[in-house]
Amino acid sequence: MAARTGTEYISGLRADGREVWLGAERVRDVTAHPAFAGSLRGMAGFFDWQHRHAEDCITADPGLDQPVGIAHVIPRGPEDLARRHRGLETLARYSAGMLGRTPDYVSLTFAGFAGQPSVWSASGNARGAGNLAAFQRHVAEKDLALTHTIIHPVVDGGAAPYEGVNREVALRKVGETAGGIVVRGARILATLGPFADELAVYPGQPIPKDAADVALAFSIPLATPGLRIICRDHYGLDADPFDKPFSSRFDEQDAFVVFDDVEVPRHRVFLDGDPATYNAVMARGWVGNVMQQTSIRAMVKLEFAYELCCRMADATGQGRRPEVMQMLGEIWSYAELTRAAVRAAEADAHEFGDGVWFCDEAPFRALRPTLPGWMPRVNEIIKRIGSHNLLATPSRSGLDAPELRPWLDRYLPGAGDTGASERSRLFRTAWDFAGSALGARAELYERYYLASAARTYTLAHVAARKDREWDQVPAFWEHLDASGRT
Ligand SMILES: Cc1cc2nc3c(=O)[nH]c(=O)nc-3n(C[C@H](O)[C@H](O)[C@H](O)COP(=O)(O)OP(=O)(O)OC[C@H]3O[C@@H](n4cnc5c(N)ncnc54)[C@H](O)[C@@H]3O)c2cc1C
Numbered sequence: 169m170a171a172r173t174g175t176e177y178i179s180g181l182r183a184d185g186r187e188v189w190l191g192a193e194r195v196r197d198v199t200a201h202p203a204f205a206g207s208l209r210g211m212a213g214f215f216d217w218q219h220r221h222a223e224d225c226i227t228a229d230p231g232l233d234q235p236v237g238i239a240h241v242i243p244r245g246p247e248d249l250a251r252r253h254r255g256l257e258t259l260a261r262y263s264a265g266m267l268g269r270t271p272d273y274v275s276l277t278f279a280g281f282a283g284q285p286s287v288w289s290a291s292g293n294a295r296g297a298g299n300l301a302a303f304q305r306h307v308a309e310k311d312l313a314l315t316h317t318i319i320h321p322v323v324d325g326g327a328a329p330y331e332g333v334n335r336e337v338a339l340r341k342v343g344e345t346a347g348g349i350v351v352r353g354a355r356i357l358a359t360l361g362p363f364a365d366e367l368a369v370y371p372g373q374p375i376p377k378d379a380a381d382v383a384l385a386f387s388i389p390l391a392t393p394g395l396r397i398i399c400r401d402h403y404g405l406d407a408d409p410f411d412k413p414f415s416s417r418f419d420e421q422d423a424f425v426v427f428d429d430v431e432v433p434r435h436r437v438f439l440d441g442d443p444a445t446y447n448a449v450m451a452r453g454w455v456g457n458v459m460q461q462t463s464i465r466a467m468v469k470l471e472f473a474y475e476l477c478c479r480m481a482d483a484t485g486q487g488r489r490p491e492v493m494q495m496l497g498e499i500w501s502y503a504e505l506t507r508a509a510v511r512a513a514e515a516d517a518h519e520f521g522d523g524v525w526f527c528d529e530a531p532f533r534a535l536r537p538t539l540p541g542w543m544p545r546v547n548e549i550i551k552r553i554g555s556h557n558l559l560a561t562p563s564r565s566g567l568d569a570p571e572l573r574p575w576l577d578r579y580l581p582g583a584g585d586t587g588a589s590e591r592s593r594l595f596r597t598a599w600d601f602a603g604s605a606l607g608a609r610a611e612l613y614e615r616y617y618l619a620s621a622a623r624t625y626t627l628a629h630v631a632a633r634k635d636r637e638w639d640q641v642p643a644f645w646e647h648l649d650a651s652g653r654t
Pocket residue numbers: 269315316317318319356357358359360422609612613616617618619620621622623626
C-alpha cells in the first residue's frame with residue numbers, strides 16, 4: 169500500500185542530514201530531539217489515522233496499482249470531489265482542524281497542478297510540466313509529506329517587492345550546473361518545515377514581467393545541502409494530552425527557510441524563468457482546488473469550537489443567559505456559513521480544462537477573506553464564555569493526587585452532573601485552543617496563511633467584476649423610468 173503509517177513516516181525523517189535550527193542549536197535528528205517529541209508523535213498519529221479511517225482516507229488511484237491517500241488523486245468529476253470531501257473531513261477531525269498544514273494540503277495542491285498540464289506548459293514549458301507530473305506521481309506513490317513556501321520576504325515595505333534589499337532577499341536563480349539550477353535567497357514561512365519530507369516552492373503573489381530570475385517552481389527534499397530551516401520557538405510540549413490537548417501533539421512548527429546556493433536537480437524544476445506562467449498558475453483553478461481542503465478544515469474547526477462553547481456554557485450553567493446564547497449562535501452561524509460555502513462550491517464544481525474537476529471558486533473567494541475575521545472572533549468568544557474558568561483547571565496529576573482530589577471534587581465541579589475532571593478537561597481544551605502560545609499562533613495562522621483579509625477581499629472584488637455583467641442598477645432605473653413620472 170502506498171499510504172504510509174506513522175512509523176514509516178518517522179523513519180523517513182530520521183537523521184537524514186537536514187539543517188534544522190532551533191534557537192542557536194543545530195538539530196541533528198528531528199526525530200530524536202526532545203522538543204519535537206510530542207509534535208512528531210502527533211504527525212505520526214496523523215498517518216496512522218488515515219489507516220484507521222481507510223474507507224474515507226485511502227483509495228484506488230487510476231495511475232498507480234496501490235491504494236493512495238485521498239489527497240493524491242487528481243479529481244476528474246463530481247464523484248471524485250465527493251469522495252475527497254469525505255476523506256478531507258475525516259482527516260481534519262484528527263486535530264479538530266487545529267493542524268493547518270497536514271500533508272493533504274500540499275498533496276492536493278500538487279494533484280491539482282499535475283491535472284493541469286496546459287497551464288504549466290503554456291509558454292513552451294513542456295519539460296517543467298512533465299517534471300511536475302512525474303513528481304506528483306512520486307509523491308503519491310511514496311505518500312510524502314510536503315510543505316510549501318510561496319511568499320518572498322519583504323525587508324522594506326516602503327520599497328517595491330523586487331527592488332533593493334527586497335530583491336536581495338528574494339529567492340532567485342543565480343546559476344546553472346550540469347545537473348540543474350542554483351538558487352539563493354529566502355522564503356517565508358514553511359509550516360511543518362522541519363517535519364516534512366519535501367519543500368515545494370511555487371508561485372504565490374504575482375511578480376513583475378521582467379522578474380524572470382524569481383519566476384521559479386520546484387521541489388527539493390528538506391535534506392538538500394544549503395537549505396537552512398530556521399524554526400520559530402517551539403510551542404509544543406510533550407505533555408499529557410489531558411493537560412495540553414493541542415500543544416502536546418499539534419505544534420506544526422513554522423520555519424523561515426534560507427537557500428544558500430542550493431542546487432535543484434533539473435528533473436525537480438517545474439518553472440525556470442517564466443513570469444507569464446508563474447503569474448498564470450494561481451489564476452486558474454488553484455482556489456477551487458485547494459480551498460476545498462482549507463474550507464473543510466475550517467468548517468471542522470468552527471463546528472468543534474461551537475460544541476466546545478456549548479459545553480462550557482452548560483458546565484457553568486450559563487447556557488440560558490441571553491448574551492451567551494447570542495455568542496453561541498454567532499459561532500454556529502460561522503460554522504454553518506462555511507459548510508454552506510463548501511456545499512455550494514462543490515455543487516457548482518466544473519471542469520477547469522485538461523479534464524480536471526475543481527469546486528466553483530466564487531463561494532471560496534467570499535469565504536477566504538471572512539475566515540481571518542471569524543477565527544479570532546471565535547477565540548474571543550471562547551475567552552468571554554470561559555472567563556476565569558479557563559485557568560481554574562487542575563492538571564491530571566492534580567486530579568490524581570489523593571490528598572487534593574476531595575477538594576477539587578468539592579470546589580471545582582461543573583454545573584449539573586459535570587464532574588471536576590470533565591470540567592477541567594473541557595476548559596483546558598478551550599484554553600489550549602484559543603489562549604495558549606499554540607492557540608495564539610493558530611490564530612495568527614488563520615489570519616494570514618491564505619494571505620491577509622485586505623489582500624483577499626481585493627482579489628474577491630477583482631474576480632467578481634470579471635465573473636459577470638453587473639447591470640442591476642441601470643435595469644432598476646430603467647423599469648422605474650418606464651413606469652413614468654407621477
Ligand atoms: C502562522 C503562519 C504560518 C504560515 N505558513 C506559511 C507556509 O507554510 N507557507 C507559506 O508560503 N506561507 C506561510 N505563511 C505566510 C503567509 O503566506 C503570509 O503571511 C501571507 O501570505 C501574508 O503575506 P503578506 O505579508 O504578503 O501579507 P499581506 O497580504 O501583504 O498583508 C500584510 C499586511 O498588509 C496589510 N495589507 C495588505 N494588502 C493591503 C491593502 N490592499 N490595503 C490595506 N492593507 C493591506 C494586511 O492587512 C496585513 O496587515 C504563514 C504565515 C503565518 C502567520
